[in-house]
Amino acid sequence: MFIYGKPGTGKTAVTRFVLQHLSAKSSEIDTPLSVSYINCRLAGSEYRVLSMLSQSVKVPVPFTGIATAEVFDRFKQGLKAMGGILISVLDEVDMLVKASGDKLLYELTRINETSPTGKIVLIGISNDLNFKDLLDPRVLSSLSEEEIVFHPYTADELYDILLDRAKIALVQDGVTEGALRLCAALAAAEHGDARRALDLLRVAGELAEREGGRAITEDYIRKAQWKIEHDRVTEVLRTLPLHQRLVLYSVYFTQQENPKETLTGNIYETYERICRKAGMEPLTQRRVSGLLNELDAMGIVNSKLVNLGRHGRSKRVRLSIPMEQVQSLLKEETRLS
DNA sequence: CCTCCACCGGAACGTGAGGAGT
DNA sequence: ACTCCTCACGTTCCGGTGGAGG
Numbered sequence: 001m002f003i004y005g006k007p008g009t010g011k012t013a014v015t016r017f018v019l020q021h022l023s024a025k026s027s028e029i030d031t032p033l034s035v036s037y038i039n040c041r042l043a044g045s046e047y048r049v050l051s052m053l054s055q056s057v058k059v060p061v062p063f064t065g066i067a068t069a070e071v072f073d074r075f076k077q078g079l080k081a082m083g084g085i086l087i088s089v090l091d092e093v094d095m096l097v098k099a100s101g102d103k104l105l106y107e108l109t110r111i112n113e114t115s116p117t118g119k120i121v122l123i124g125i126s127n128d129l130n131f132k133d134l135l136d137p138r139v140l141s142s143l144s145e146e147e148i149v150f151h152p153y154t155a156d157e158l159y160d161i162l163l164d165r166a167k168i169a170l171v172q173d174g175v176t177e178g179a180l181r182l183c184a185a186l187a188a189a190e191h192g193d194a195r196r197a198l199d200l201l202r203v204a205g206e207l208a209e210r211e212g213g214r215a216i217t218e219d220y221i222r223k224a225q226w227k228i229e230h231d232r233v234t235e236v237l238r239t240l241p242l243h244q245r246l247v248l249y250s251v252y253f254t255q256q257e258n259p260k261e262t263l264t265g266n267i268y269e270t271y272e273r274i275c276r277k278a279g280m281e282p283l284t285q286r287r288v289s290g291l292l293n294e295l296d297a298m299g300i301v302n303s304k305l306v307n308l309g310r311h312g313r314s315k316r317v318r319l320s321i322p323m324e325q326v327q328s329l330l331k332e333e334t335r336l337s
Numbered sequence: 338c339c340t341c342c343a344c345c346g347g348a349a350c351g352t353g354a355g356g357a358g359t
Numbered sequence: 360a361c362t363c364c365t366c367a368c369g370t371t372c373c374g375g376t377g378g379a380g381g
Contacts, residue, residue: 047365064365065357241368264344287369289345305345309379312343338381345375357364 002132002143003125005150008193011125014150015089022087032084040096046104049096050075057082057118072104076111079118086120093124094131102139109142152192158184161194162201170205175216179204182218186225200224233321236298237329243283245329246274247291251301251317252326263306263314264289292317 005011019035026033036056043049050071051061057078061071079086090096097105105122112119122143129149132140153161162180183204187197201216204224208216240248250271255262268285275282292315295301302320307313319326
């Protein structure tokens with residue numbers, strides 16, 4: 001089965017809920033059934049997904065050291081030995097396939113053909129609606145027998161969810177209707193993500209509590225939204241590796257010196273200068289270009305491909321976070337200060 | 338209309354850390 | 360002791376490209 005839907009539309013929650021009921025029912029009627037839930041993005045690689053699968057059939061696998069094919073064999077052995085049915089949920093499978101292809105999925109679908117005892121049921125969850133394009137037709141035919149699409153929540157639905165939670169979590173009249181509506185609207189504008197909506201309400205509640213407010217008002221919701229964004233960025237910035245930070249500073253300085261010419265070429269020059277001053281070996285332009293793309297993906301920087309005709313084509317890069325945030329990060333930098 | 342710039346981005350490959358199996 | 364894994368992070372190489380200016 002395939003489950004599609006944007007983040008925060010309930011895919012994972014619903015799947016877990018159903019799984020829980022299934023395993024409760026199976027122990028009630030005494031049927032051999034085990035379930036495993038794996039988040040492929042968190043797992044990171046084909047190897048680690050496999051090793052987690054193996055663990056779910058009680059086969060311990062070292063976290064590194066043996067060949068992927070070997071882990072796969074052990075998993076098959078374990079499944080066979082265990083018998084029954086393994087329901088395996090692969091959350092964010094699209095990440096797995098993008099990183100390491102659909103080989104693993106293909107192999108997994110083939111298990112049922114060869115293994116008489118011990119069958120596997122695959123449930124793939126994906127954020128990417130075009131995920132199917134990445135798959136080989138053979139994999140597709142055996143996988144997508146059933147599809148469910150989770151649509152983004154509308155503002156009204158989000159409002160209901162929030163209201164429900166607010167009743168449990170907050171004192172009576174702890175939140176104004178307007179604040180709830182705003183909260184739902186903000187989250188709905190951002191792809192109808194329920195998790196975001198709940199986060200927003202929670203943070204707003206914390207803010208209100210700290211300031212001794214009597215109820216969560218629209219004002220607190222707005223503040224909370226700002227805070228969430230700010231915290232997210234600070235956290236990301238703080239954990240950036242050295243050269244990634246250097247590239248970020250280069251963008252910052254280039255943009256300050258010459259706001260119009262923030263092309264990769266100029267940024268790279270600045271970067272080289274910084275490296276030389278700090279007595280470090282600069283990375284190649286290719287690598288820096290990759291780092292810039294990563295910063296872009298994290299939403300720290302915004303880059304756009306531009307064509308300067310005779311002057312070639314390049315990328316125009318802009319910071320998409322406030323300058324002050326980079327400044328304060330720079331202040332913590334003892335080596336570069 | 339054609340050229341050619343200045344970079345983009347894919348692919349293959351290298352290295353060193355962390356570790357398993359025999 | 361030796362071979363063989365994964366994986367993150369880089370490098371080298373190279374074909375690709377949209378449009379200003381000849």
